[in-house]
Amino acid sequence: MAGQRLIASCFLAGLLFSRGLAFSLPVLNLYAVVGEIFVHEFEIDDFKDAFPSSMDENEPPEAPVTFHTNLLDYPDLPRWLRYIQRTPYQTGYLYGSPTSKELGKQTIEVKAYNRYTYETARQTMIITVAPSSDGEMPYQADFLVKNWDVDEVLPADIQDLFLQAVDSMWEQDGLTVVNITSALDRGGRVPLPIENRKEGVFIKVGSKEPFNECLTKVMSPANRNRCKLQQQPALTCYDTFSPRFQIDWCNLTLIDLTNIYTTEAVTIYGDGVLEEGSEFNPPDDAPDREFFSDFLLTFLLPFLLALLLALLLAYIMCCRREGVQKRDQKTSE
Template sequence: DSGLCAASLLGASAEIKFTIPVGRLFTYELLRETFQSDFEPLYKLYAGRLYDDPMTFKCNQQNFPDLPEWLRFTQRHPYDNGFLYGTPTSPGKSTIEIYATNKRNYETARHILMIQVVAEKTLPYQAEFFIELREIEMVLPSSVQGEIKQDLQKLWYSEALEIVNISNALDRGGRVPLPLAGHFEGVYVKVGSEQYFSPCLQMVLTPEHQRLCASETKVKVPGGCSFCSIPSNCITWCKTELVSSRPTPPPPTVGSGILEDGGDFDPLESPPSRDLLPDYIVTVIVPLIVAVVLCLLLAYIMFFRREGVYAFISNLYIFLYHHHTILGNTDELRQMSGSRGVAPPLSTLPMFNSRTGDGGPPLQSDSPSIPLIMAQHDPYSDTLPR
């Protein structure tokens, strides 16, 4: 970019001024021939034929890196002309810098475009059409716009039409077509008029038309509404939208055209007064009484029917009795522990004789295999005592 700006200082600068109204389509074609005088001769004689050099354009608002919000630029190929187009939405002044770069020797030329936007009344009735077999560069030339406008005038039954906007279908969320012959991006064309929509256009608002479009049925041209003299200018009816900033004019009332000869004007009597007390009682008093009754019932249930509190009080005595018995048992165990000085019974000795009651010496071993009770053999008895 810095090299581009430096080179532009060497080229000549030309100023072009335009005055356009708000809400109207602005189109400016960047002709490559107009920049030829700023470069070396672009035409070279080779084998008896003339060849021109490729050229690219870069446009931006002065002191800004990009164009204004309402203005767009397009150039499909370096050998094609460029187009600045758009519809201003508010009055003001814009200064556009146009840089043309010769792709053969990279010389640069600079032109200034002054656009003055003035306020103007918006057209009340507008319609947007989708042309499927067109691309944005194909409809921006003034000759093609004139052909489309003539066809739409036949459809609108009015010559007072103005093209309001032209936009690419890709900018509206459309898909990129296949790079094959017969596949186009599509273009939206919006026109406006002071005259109301024609009967052909009003058929777009009928429920039958909307039902056919919702069922994805291919809607043919309604009877008597064929208007496109060039097949590539035919519109897609299911994508046609009508916009009106004024109310729909009512249909005229058909009468005899002769005023009746009668007496004096007798205005209608005022309607009788209406008693609003029953409505007030049903709407306000009755719901209020029901709300008070429900609040009282809820208070009774919450404060006077608390069965859990009485159940806790009745079980409290059982809890106290259990606590008292635990204390008594604890005291009894303490008293029993105080009488441990009594000689233990013989059966609790480590070893004893079941007949004589004599205890044996304590064993020094702690082996668990030695029995705690040992019986001595009686020579006068064949069996052991029990």
């Protein structure tokens, strides 16, 4: 009987241990291009089959799953990557725009957590950042979309709709989404949970052709004055964004990289050894200084003030008492 209990306990412990281990999915190879938005979706259904309890009939069909992403052997993601997932029942997004400093391969570790069974699954992603074949987009326009959240514009079909609206106004071919940033990351406020308000999202679009007259007129001094009066600028062309995308034209930014010349400072490191005669020599003839006046000001003045208050309190408590006899004389019979 004791042997059967021991075998059952070992079997149960092994079962719990196997359920607690993280199942590893195959390595995923992804590619990102410098100067273009990179988006990867974490579908919950892709990780559900990796959990050992996926064959359990008692598990709900829509179990909540959350994700945690980090650079391999580091606690956080690279600087150019961000991750967002609104609820454990929605798709998670890994997105960002790499620069020329991120060229090469970066290994990202993804952990999926089943919030119903507390099981985990792991996947390794290798992101290869390559330079753009078309080069850097010298003309970039940064739009603030007020009625969308960042996770809502990350899908490819929504980005295509936005590019179509930009193409109709900019009248240029070969437009590219350079970057997508939440308005909260740019100093925006969290909206109140009323009237279906959104956080807002900045979408930066790049092109090789200069800005047309419609976009440059938005940045005119007259329209800047209208923005100071909290009025929207007057557009000289048809607003192809409305009503699907509500653009805050006062926050439009036009970037012309052809007129920006920056030189990166180069740090020159020495050998770490001081030259002869360059060590610090403290002065030997420092003048003497008396601190007696500072002592009196720091200790004696508060002491005298406390003594004065104590004497005043003693006088009020001991010398100003009327007594019972004086009280009875003033009290009528």
